Each structure stands twice: as structure tokens, then as C-alpha cells.
Amino acid sequence: MAELRNREQEVFWFQRRVFIAAAVMLACFVLLAGRFAYLQVIKREHFAALAEANRIDVQPEVPNRGIITDRNGIVLVSNYSAYTLELNPQKIENIDATIDRLATLVDVTARDRRRFKRLLEEFRSAESLPLKSRLSDDEVARVAANRFQLPGVEIKARLFRQYPMGEVASHVIGYIGRINQKEKERIEEQGLAVEYKGSDYIGKSGIELSYEKELRGNSGAVEVEVDASRRVMRQLSRKPSIPGNNLQLSLDIRLQKIAEEAFGDKRGALIAIEPATGDILAFVSKPGYDPNLFVDGIDPQSWEALRDSPDKPMLNRPIQGTYPPGSTYKPFMALMAQELGIRTASQTISDPGFFRLGGGYWRDDKAGGHGLVNLPRSIAVSCDTYYYLLGAELDVDEWSKFMSQFGFGRKTGIDIEGELAGILPTREWKAKRFPKDPKLHVGDQVSLAIGQGFNTFTPLQLAFATATLANRGVAFKPHLVKRIQDVKTGEGRLTQPQPMYTIPLKANHLDAVKEGLQGVVLEGTAATVFKGAKYTSGGKTGTAQVFGLRGGEYVESQVSERLRDHAWYMAYAPLETPQIALAVFVENGGFGAKAAAPIARKVMDAFFDKSLLDAAMKTRADAKVSQ
Numbered sequence: 001m002a003e004l005r006n007r008e009q010e011v012f013w014f015q016r017r018v019f020i021a022a023a024v025m026l027a028c029f030v031l032l033a034g035r036f037a038y039l040q041v042i043k044r045e046h047f048a049a050l051a052e053a054n055r056i057d058v059q060p061e062v063p064n065r066g067i068i069t070d071r072n073g074i075v076l077v078s079n080y081s082a083y084t085l086e087l088n089p090q091k092i093e094n095i096d097a098t099i100d101r102l103a104t105l106v107d108v109t110a111r112d113r114r115r116f117k118r119l120l121e122e123f124r125s126a127e128s129l130p131l132k133s134r135l136s137d138d139e140v141a142r143v144a145a146n147r148f149q150l151p152g153v154e155i156k157a158r159l160f161r162q163y164p165m166g167e168v169a170s171h172v173i174g175y176i177g178r179i180n181q182k183e184k185e186r187i188e189e190q191g192l193a194v195e196y197k198g199s200d201y202i203g204k205s206g207i208e209l210s211y212e213k214e215l216r217g218n219s220g221a222v223e224v225e226v227d228a229s230r231r232v233m234r235q236l237s238r239k240p241s242i243p244g245n246n247l248q249l250s251l252d253i254r255l256q257k258i259a260e261e262a263f264g265d266k267r268g269a270l271i272a273i274e275p276a277t278g279d280i281l282a283f284v285s286k287p288g289y290d291p292n293l294f295v296d297g298i299d300p301q302s303w304e305a306l307r308d309s310p311d312k313p314m315l316n317r318p319i320q321g322t323y324p325p326g327s328t329y330k331p332f333m334a335l336m337a338q339e340l341g342i343r344t345a346s347q348t349i350s351d352p353g354f355f356r357l358g359g360g361y362w363r364d365d366k367a368g369g370h371g372l373v374n375l376p377r378s379i380a381v382s383c384d385t386y387y388y389l390l391g392a393e394l395d396v397d398e399w400s401k402f403m404s405q406f407g408f409g410r411k412t413g414i415d416i417e418g419e420l421a422g423i424l425p426t427r428e429w430k431a432k433r434f435p436k437d438p439k440l441h442v443g444d445q446v447s448l449a450i451g452q453g454f455n456t457f458t459p460l461q462l463a464f465a466t467a468t469l470a471n472r473g474v475a476f477k478p479h480l481v482k483r484i485q486d487v488k489t490g491e492g493r494l495t496q497p498q499p500m501y502t503i504p505l506k507a508n509h510l511d512a513v514k515e516g517l518q519g520v521v522l523e524g525t526a527a528t529v530f531k532g533a534k535y536t537s538g539g540k541t542g543t544a545q546v547f548g549l550r551g552g553e554y555v556e557s558q559v560s561e562r563l564r565d566h567a568w569y570m571a572y573a574p575l576e577t578p579q580i581a582l583a584v585f586v587e588n589g590g591f592g593a594k595a596a597a598p599i600a601r602k603v604m605d606a607f608f609d610k611s612l613l614d615a616a617m618k619t620r621a622d623a624k625v626s627q
Contacts, residue, residue: 060198063217066244091152174206278476326542329451379516391449541592542568
């Protein structure tokens with residue numbers, strides 16, 4: 001009987017366990033069924049959208065950046081497409097090991113590594129940073145074949161900026177670079193995030209920066225179907241990107257090249273302007289730099305060389321360098337003296353070779369003086385004493401008001417960033433600048449009258465003033481972009497079709513100054529340099545002191561090169577109907593007639609001789625072939 005009771009008990013517990021198991025299974029089935037119903041019925045639309053999103057990828061289409069040409073259609077900036085090897089730092093555990101592995105597949109140079117590390121330091125949160133650009137087809141194939149072993153490594157087709165002229169006109173054109181955090185925030189604040197979707201680059205300087213809005217275009221989008229590995233299977237739809245507008249500069253790149261070569265290894269600036277339009281024909285800042293260095297991201301070694309060079313190749317001297325104008329200021333002083341009724345053209349002074357005022361003593365550049373000097377002759381022979389006297393008689397605030405009309409002491413409004421205003425002294429300026437000695441003394445004015453003292457202007461300001469003088473008071477805003485071509489319509493529009501203003505000047509006053517400027521070339525300080533020229537011109541040499549002599553005599557050979565005087569030359573030609581006006585500045589070049597005037601002669605000769613312009617481009621083409 002005991003055995004029968006045990007069997008019944010076992011059967012009971014067995015059945016109970018089966019029941020519990022069945023109940024658990026039923027409960028699990030109910031839960032699964034409920035979850036299935038929840039996912040398939042209640043959340044169907046949500047998960048269907050997620051699945052569709054996983055299947056469909058929207059990729060930004062980066063627009064072609066606008067092309068830049070010179071006034072004759074010669075291409076200065078273009079684009080090209082190439083494959084680039086990029087790394088996503090967020091998906092790579094050991095970046096150095098990954099780069100070493102990639103180096104076995106493609107040629108990763110030391111420069112590539114330095115550049116990547118610099119980018120990594122600057123853009124730590126970036127999703128993708130380039131390691132190597134312009135991959136060959138073989139390199140693309142090798143990386144693609146090993147990609148499964150390289151998480152975070154991608155091959156992308158990119159558009160790259162190309163500057164075929166290298167250093168020529170580099171400060172005009174500028175360069176593009178990777179968008180940094182500050183620029184990204186500004187883009188978002190301005191509501192431009194959509195336009196920059198997928199784009200990593202933005203204009204950093206020059207025309208590339210100032211005309212960023214015109215050049216960049218608008219991003220598009222491509223909707224594609226992808227597999228589980230995110231590989232593109234097919235294209236579903238496309239909203240095409242809109243390319244940036246093309247720019248035609250006012251520069252003649254042939255003249256620009258001749259002007260840059262004329263400087264040799266000298267530091268300085270040259271601006272040539274068409275007086276009747278404000279078109280800038282040449283814009284030189286020496287030394288320059290190669291903007292191609294910035295296309296892929298400049299490596300630290302190259303950047304340090306540019307940044308630390310004592311010659312300051314990144315300084316845009318025409319608009320950011322401010323210097324005393326020296327004797328190139330005298331023609332404007334002479335014009336002002338007539339307009340204010342202080343002098344007439346025929347009135348003479350006797351120059352003994354010096355000027356005394358109280359306890360002050362100022363020497364003329366010619367021992368014994370120039371004798372009897374009238375206004376035109378004072379310009380031709382650059383008589384300091386004439387202007388010492390004039391400076392002592394003038395009211396400095398009236399003086400400042402007149403000179404500002406010619407652009408001195410204020411920005412010209414040129415269409416690139418970074419222009420400085422310089423200093424055109426007034427009584428108020430002196431009081432603010434020197435509170436311990438607030439009065440602008442007559443002795444200060446004597447120095448100002450010959451372009452020294454507190455005067456500091458940019459080379460562009462002198463070029464603008466010269467162009468306005470040549471144009472008999474009609475002032476055009478100097479500009480580098482002549483025409484903008486809309487890529488959608490193909491139509492072009494001029495950027496500066498009208499003059500800014502006209503200075504009311506008397507014709508006989510202008511003629512007297514013109515006579516003096518012509519005398520500089522025919523018999524004055526630039527006569528030797530311009531002997532035999534096939535065109536008429538007027539000009540003025542200038543030499544600007546860098547440091548005070550304190551009564552000593554200046555001997556160039558005994559002064560350190562970087563403490564030598566600056567050299568200037570301003571000019572326009574032909575005299576009858578000026579087609580070109582220019583200002584040349586040679587940093588620590590010494591005498592204007594020796595260092596600056598010869599550069600002006602080469603540029604003006606080329607401007608009036610088409611064969612010289614054509615030869616400049618032929619020389620460049622031959623050099624490319626030999627390379």
C-alpha cells in the first residue's frame with residue numbers, strides 16, 4: 001500500500017509541474033503575442049519609419065565653388081575632384097596604429113601625418129578628417145579591399161580648390177580652409193546651416209572670404225537606398241546643388257606677374273588702378289605665399305615658416321601696412337595750398353637749404369637749397385623747405401578735412417577684408433593719443449607737411465589718392481571684383497558702375513600740380529629712370545624715414561637693412577587721358593628714385609606694350625613645361 005501512495009504522490013507533483021510549466025509557457029506566449037501586437041499594430045507606423053530610414057540615406061551634395069578669372073578670362077582659381085582618405089576619430093580606438101596600418105596600403109608621408117595631427121588638435125569633435133588627398137585608383141582599390149579591417153576609415157570623393165598661379169596674386173585671391181567652431185557657430189546664427197550642409201570648407205582670406213556668399217553656392221541632397229552595411233544600392237531621388245557664382249576680377253594677371261617679378265626679393269607693395277573706373281589692375285604684396293598649401297590643411301612646419309618669417313609673408317601690405325608717405329604727399333599739399341588760398345602756382349619762395357622756427361631747425365635734402373622755387377618746381381625738385389613753410393602756415397584741421405577727400409586717414413572701402421584706416425592727424429587725435437602732450441605743435445605740422453611725423457597711410461590709400469588726382473577729382477571706389485556672373489542665368493553684373501563722389505577742384509590748380517608731376521619725370525628726381533619712355537607720365541618719388549636721426553646724417557650703407565628708409569613712387573599715365581595710376585612702396589628700400597621708381601617703370605612699360613604682357617604668360621607656360 002505504501003508503494004501505491006508514493007506513485008500517486010509522484011504523479012500529482014508531476015502533473016503540477018507540468019501545469020506550472022504550461023502556465024509559464026502560456027504566459028510567455030501571451031506576452032510575446034502582446035509584444036508582437038504592440039510592435040506590429042500599435043507602433044507599426046513608428047517602426048516602419050525607422051526601417052525606412054535605415055534603408056534610405058539622405059546624403060548632402062556639395063556644390064561646385066565659383067570659378068575666379070582675371071579681366072581677360074584667365075583662370076586664377078578652379079576646382080577638381082579627387083578621392084581622399086579620411087578618418088573618423090570617434091570610431092577609432094588607436095589612431096596611430098590605424099595610420100601605421102594604412103601606411104602599408106598607401107604612401108602616407110611625414111607631412112600627411114603632421115597635417116592630420118594638427119587638424120585633430122583643432123577639430124577634435126569632427127566626424128571625418130582627411131589623412132591623404134588625391135588618391136590614385138590603385139590606392140583606392142587597396143584601401144577598399146581592406147576596409148573591413150579598418151573601422152572609422154573612409155574613402156570619399158571630394159571637390160578641391162586649385163590655385164594654378166601659385167603665389168601670384170595670393171593676397172588678392174586668398175584661400176579656403178576647414179570650418180572651425182567659431183565659424184560654425186556664426187553660420188548657425190545666420191541661419192545658413194542648410195547652405196553649408198556637407199561642406200567642410202569656407203573662405204578664410206582675400207576674395208575667397210569677402211565673396212564667400214557669391215562663391216559658395218547652395219548644397220543639394222541625394223536620397224539613396226542602402227544595404228545593412230550602408231553601401232549604396234540605388235538612387236531614389238535628387239535635389240541638385242546650385243553652384244556658386246563665378247567672379248571676374250579687375251586684375252590683369254599678366255601685369256600682376258610682371259609687377260611681382262619687378263620686386264625681386266624686396267619687400268613691399270604695388271597697387272595699379274584704372275582711374276576712370278576704380279578697377280584695380282595689379283595688387284602686389286611681397287613676399288606672398290602659396291594658397292595651395294591650405295587646400296588640404298597646412299602642415300605645422302609650413303605654417304610656422306609663414307607665421308615666424310621676419311618678412312611677414314601673410315601680411316597684406318597694400319591694405320594692412322601703414323607707413324609715412326614721404327614726399328609723395330607733396331603734390332596733395334600743393335593742391336590743398338591753392339584750394340585754401342595759401343599759395344598760387346606762380347608765387348615763389350627762396351630756399352636757403354633749411355628752415356628755422358623758434359629753436360627748431362629742419363634741413364632740405366639739397367645743401368645750399370634750390371634757390372627760387374614756385375609751386376610746380378617745388379614738386380619737380382621735391383623742395384622740403386617749400387613745404388616746411390606751408391606746414392607752418394596751415395590750419396591742421398582744415399588740412400585734415402581736405403586730405404580725407406583723397407582717402408587719406410580713412411578706409412577706401414576696397415572689397416577685401418582687413419583694410420586699415422591709417423592716421424591723418426588732427427588736434428583732437430593728438431589730444432587723445434598723447435594726453436601728456438595734447439597740443440599739436442607747429443613743429444609737428446612742419447614734419448607732417450613733408451609726409452613724415454604722425455602721418456601713416458596704406459599703399460592703397462596713396463594709389464586711390466593718385467587715381468582720384470589723375471581723374472581730376474572724380475573718385476571711384478577701388479575694387480578687385482569687376483563682374484559677378486550668375487550661374488543660373490548666365491548674366492553678369494558690374495560691382496562698381498558709378499563714381500562715389502567728385503571733389504570740387506579748380507582746373508588751374510590741378511594743372512599746376514600736373515605740371516610739377518610731369519617735371520619730376522622730365523627733369524626732376526625720376527628723370528633718369530623714365531628716360532626714353534614711349535608715353536607721357538607724371539610722378540613723384542618719396543623717401544620715408546623709419547627712425548629718428550637726432551641730428552645725425554643718414555648714410556644708407558651704415559644703417560641696418562631693416563632700419564633703412566622706405567622708398568615710394570606714385571604716378572599716372574598718359575598725362576592727357578590717364579589710363580593707369582599707381583603707387584609703389586619698397587620696405588626699407590632707401591631712396592624712392594632708386595628702389596621704387598624702376599619698379600613703376602617696368603609696370604607702366606608693360607601696361608602700354610601688349611607684347612610684354614603676352615611674354616609674361618608665355619614665360620610662365622614655359623616654366624610649367626620644364627617642370
